[in-house]
Amino acid sequence: MQMDTNSGSKKLVSLICLIAGVVLAVVALIQDISGSGAGWRGPALIIGAVGILFGMYLFPTQKHHRNIINFIFVFPLLFTFGVTVIIPLCLGVFYSFSDWDGIRMTQMVGLDNYISMFRDPAFLWSVLITILFVVLNMILVNVVAFCLALLCTQKLKGVSFFRAAYFLPNLIGGIVLGYVWQFVFNNVLLKFTNNISLLASTNSAFACIIIVYIWQYAGYIMLIYVTGLTQIPGEILEASQIDGANAFTTLFKIKIPMIAATITICTFLTLTSAFKQFDVNMALTNGAGAVTGFMGKFLTNGTQMLALNIYNTAISKNSYALGQAKAILFFVLLAFVSIIQVSISNKKEVEM
Amino acid sequence: MRNKMARMFVTAVAIMAVTAGLSTSAAADEIRLVNGKIEVDAQLKKLAEMYKEETGVDVTIESMGGGIDIQGTLKGYYQSDNMPDIFVNGGATDFANWEGLLVDMSDQAWASDTDAAYIDDQGTIGFPYTTEAVGLAYNADILEKAGIDPATLTGPDEIKAAFETIDGMKDELGIKAVVGYCAEVVNLYWSTGNHLFANYIDGGLSRDDTTYIDMLNDGGQLDMDRFAKFADFVGLLNQYSDPDLLVSGTYDQQILNFASGQYAFVTQGSWIGATMTSTDADAYASAGNFKCGMVPYAFEEGMDTILTNSPSWWAVYKDGNVEAALAFLQWLSEDTAQEVLVNEAGFVSPFKSCTFVANDPFAQTIMDYQGAGKTSAWHWLNMKEGLAQNATGQVFGMYAQGQLDAAGFADAMQSVISDYYAQ
Numbered sequence: 001m002q003m004d005t006n007s008g009s010k011k012l013v014s015l016i017c018l019i020a021g022v023v024l025a026v027v028a029l030i031q032d033i034s035g036s037g038a039g040w041r042g043p044a045l046i047i048g049a050v051g052i053l054f055g056m057y058l059f060p061t062q063k064h065h066r067n068i069i070n071f072i073f074v075f076p077l078l079f080t081f082g083v084t085v086i087i088p089l090c091l092g093v094f095y096s097f098s099d100w101d102g103i104r105m106t107q108m109v110g111l112d113n114y115i116s117m118f119r120d121p122a123f124l125w126s127v128l129i130t131i132l133f134v135v136l137n138m139i140l141v142n143v144v145a146f147c148l149a150l151l152c153t154q155k156l157k158g159v160s161f162f163r164a165a166y167f168l169p170n171l172i173g174g175i176v177l178g179y180v181w182q183f184v185f186n187n188v189l190l191k192f193t194n195n196i197s198l199l200a201s202t203n204s205a206f207a208c209i210i211i212v213y214i215w216q217y218a219g220y221i222m223l224i225y226v227t228g229l230t231q232i233p234g235e236i237l238e239a240s241q242i243d244g245a246n247a248f249t250t251l252f253k254i255k256i257p258m259i260a261a262t263i264t265i266c267t268f269l270t271l272t273s274a275f276k277q278f279d280v281n282m283a284l285t286n287g288a289g290a291v292t293g294f295m296g297k298f299l300t301n302g303t304q305m306l307a308l309n310i311y312n313t314a315i316s317k318n319s320y321a322l323g324q325a326k327a328i329l330f331f332v333l334l335a336f337v338s339i340i341q342v343s344i345s346n347k348k349e350v351e352m
Numbered sequence: 353m354r355n356k357m358a359r360m361f362v363t364a365v366a367i368m369a370v371t372a373g374l375s376t377s378a379a380a381d382e383i384r385l386v387n388g389k390i391e392v393d394a395q396l397k398k399l400a401e402m403y404k405e406e407t408g409v410d411v412t413i414e415s416m417g418g419g420i421d422i423q424g425t426l427k428g429y430y431q432s433d434n435m436p437d438i439f440v441n442g443g444a445t446d447f448a449n450w451e452g453l454l455v456d457m458s459d460q461a462w463a464s465d466t467d468a469a470y471i472d473d474q475g476t477i478g479f480p481y482t483t484e485a486v487g488l489a490y491n492a493d494i495l496e497k498a499g500i501d502p503a504t505l506t507g508p509d510e511i512k513a514a515f516e517t518i519d520g521m522k523d524e525l526g527i528k529a530v531v532g533y534c535a536e537v538v539n540l541y542w543s544t545g546n547h548l549f550a551n552y553i554d555g556g557l558s559r560d561d562t563t564y565i566d567m568l569n570d571g572g573q574l575d576m577d578r579f580a581k582f583a584d585f586v587g588l589l590n591q592y593s594d595p596d597l598l599v600s601g602t603y604d605q606q607i608l609n610f611a612s613g614q615y616a617f618v619t620q621g622s623w624i625g626a627t628m629t630s631t632d633a634d635a636y637a638s639a640g641n642f643k644c645g646m647v648p649y650a651f652e653e654g655m656d657t658i659l660t661n662s663p664s665w666w667a668v669y670k671d672g673n674v675e676a677a678l679a680f681l682q683w684l685s686e687d688t689a690q691e692v693l694v695n696e697a698g699f700v701s702p703f704k705s706c707t708f709v710a711n712d713p714f715a716q717t718i719m720d721y722q723g724a725g726k727t728s729a730w731h732w733l734n735m736k737e738g739l740a741q742n743a744t745g746q747v748f749g750m751y752a753q754g755q756l757d758a759a760g761f762a763d764a765m766q767s768v769i770s771d772y773y774a775q
Contacts, residue, residue, distance in 0.1 A: 102427035103449060120775065182538070186600040197600035199538065200753050286741075288537040290750050298767045300746035315424035316738035317775070318445070 007060040014058035021051025096325040113325035121295040126309040137274040144218040149225030166219035178283020202289035202302030228262035268341040278307040388440035390417025395697040437672035443733025455668040462685035468702035470665040478665025482699035485622040487646030487658035507653035529594035532615035534601040535752035544748035545740025550732040556655030565731035572773030583758040585651035613639030622714035644713040661730035
């Protein structure tokens with residue numbers, strides 16, 4: 001009996017909360033969509049949402065109670081994820097099929113943006129050099145970082161100073177780094193390059209971006225390798241020494257196989273971050289560089305990588321919808337890489 | 353337990369209701385202005401304070417400058433419902449972005465006091481605030497010492513001869529190079545791609561002559577005869593420019609070297625006057641605070657105009673605080689504010705009733721050309737958005753580096769521009 005009356009009143013409170021919450025939330029949303037702009041619509045939405053959650057919490061059910069509690073706990077994160085990731089993504093896909101200019105859209109244009117994107121030699125050039133950049137960096141950053149890590153795990157004086165020093169460039173923002181190095185290439189190094197800046201021609205400017213990128217990123221990857229190397233059990237190294245392995249054999253037969261998992265992680269880390277390269281690219285060359293005769297065209301975006309191309313298309317060329325279409329392609333490429341990465345690391349974990 | 357939760361719930365609701373009540377009472381006497389000339393940020397903030405003292409209205413100045421893409425930022429503001437009440441627009445392309453969202457100001461008192469307002473079929477939508485000029489700026493002292501009268505520089509041959517004379521006297525005059533011309537592509541594309549290229553579009557033409565901008569906007573065509581002469585002239589600049597500056601210099605170096613008397617000419621417009629008298633004031637003073645002037649970029653014989661215009665305009669957003677914004681603009685066009693704008697910000701007032709004359713090094717030369725009616729307009733403002741940054745700046749850079757000759761420069765320019773317009 002006690003249970004019954006209790007759950008009866010509980011049900012009533014729960015229903016009141018639920019109904020009031022839904023009404024408040026709906027009114028707030030209607031106001032927002034119709035643009036009436038009443039100042040209290042934000043708080044109304046929040047109070048409504050809290051009301052709904054509270055009503056759900058009080059709802060007298062044995063069967064679903066656990067699920068409801070789970071949902072309430074996950075809700076804040078789910079909501080944030082939806083608002084900051086899912087909704088913009090859907091809007092982005094939608095805009096890529098329209099003629100949106102950043103302020104308004106007048107019509108849907110179907111696949112036009114996607115078609116004109118693949119017919120644009122400048123964009124294809126950007127895709128090409130981005131791939132080249134990713135491949136070069138994946139190799140160079142890892143080789144440099146691994147060598148630094150080997151150095152920094154030797155028993156030398158001041159090793160921790162060197163570790164910190166190599167890592168330091170990573171703490172400086174890419175824009176600042178870009179401008180610092182621009183000064184270096186345009187002023188300091190001029191004495192050695194016959195008064196012609198390395199940033200002036202496309203090929204050398206591209207090499208400059210790679211150098212700066214390695215300088216920025218190798219220290220970070222080095223730290224991961226250092227962690228991997230220090231986790232190799234001492235007894236294995238000792239045993240190999242007793243068996244008469246020299247430093248070279250130890251490196252290739254023991255150290256590298258032991259940190260294979262770290263190498264996978266680092267490879268993918270450099271891959272995705274090189275793919276997304278933007279800030280150094282923008283500050284250092286802003287995509288400038290001449291290319292004669294690519295697909296019969298004279299291009300002026302010799303060092304413009306994919307992310308910067310998307311940004312320029314939308315912002316400086318004022319074609320937001322086209323930029324959005326390019327961004328969707330960018331997203332698909334990156335998602336593809338990430339899925340491969342996840343499946344490979346999952347397999348590795350199972351093996352271990 | 354339940355009681356406690358219920359009480360907490362009620363409290364939360366009460367707090368929210370109170371904060372909601374507070375947040376609706378946003379002040380009505382606040383306006384925000386997005387300014388595109390960061391070099392006059394301090395002066396505008398001073399005006400904002402004066403205005404606050406006079407009327408009690410809070411004016412927030414938000415300055416954006418240099419490489420920031422102002423239109424891109426404004427679109428971001430628009431999407432996030434954070435539009436300023438007054439914001440800067442640079443020309444037809446910019447104004448077209450905001451079609452239907454701007455206030456027609458033709459009924460304002462200032463509108464009848466100026467010829468420089470931005471007017472199109474939406475009405476008077478742009479408030480002019482200064483006049484800027486593009487011409488080949490010169491150091492009058494050096495020219496005088498070299499025995500050259502700037503008034504005689506009326507065609508490419510005369511200018512070439514003058515460059516040669518000065519080049520031969522470099523040590524005597526104590527200068528580093530004849531011209532400070534910089535075609536660096538990453539940060540200075542706007543100087544070449546917009547302002548120098550503007551002379552191809554408007555040089556020597558009357559203010560309403562749109563021949564070459566119309567051709568350009570019709571699929572990116574160039575008049576190759578005219579452009580060939582322009583290309584030869586740019587070649588002259590390449591040849592006599594400071595080699596340290598030409599390919600990889602910076603704006604700061606260019607202005608500093610001119611202000612310290614190391615160049616006879618510089619390829620920047622009248623806006624450098626403000627830098628010369630503030631940031632570079634010491635260098636300018638030790639070079640004797642020399643007189644400055646401008647000659648036309650006369651790449652054809654007889655071109656006798658410099659290009660003057662309001663470089664950008666302020667527009668009022670129709671869903672903002674319109675009344676207060678209009679009142680502020682009206683106040684800006686009147687004497688109290690004009691005094692600060694002219695004397696401290698170095699603006700050349702576009703308002704007829706303004707009697708102040710700036711002591712800016714270039715103010716006099718602008719007034720002289722305007723008085724003689726020898727000015728052309730800035731139709732480059734109507735070029736396709738991003739043309740200089742994404743296309744033409746690079747070609748000027750290649751010409752400066754010697755990768756192209758004059759004919760190659762003209763061909764590359766034609767091909768790059770028509771590709772850009774085809775996109």
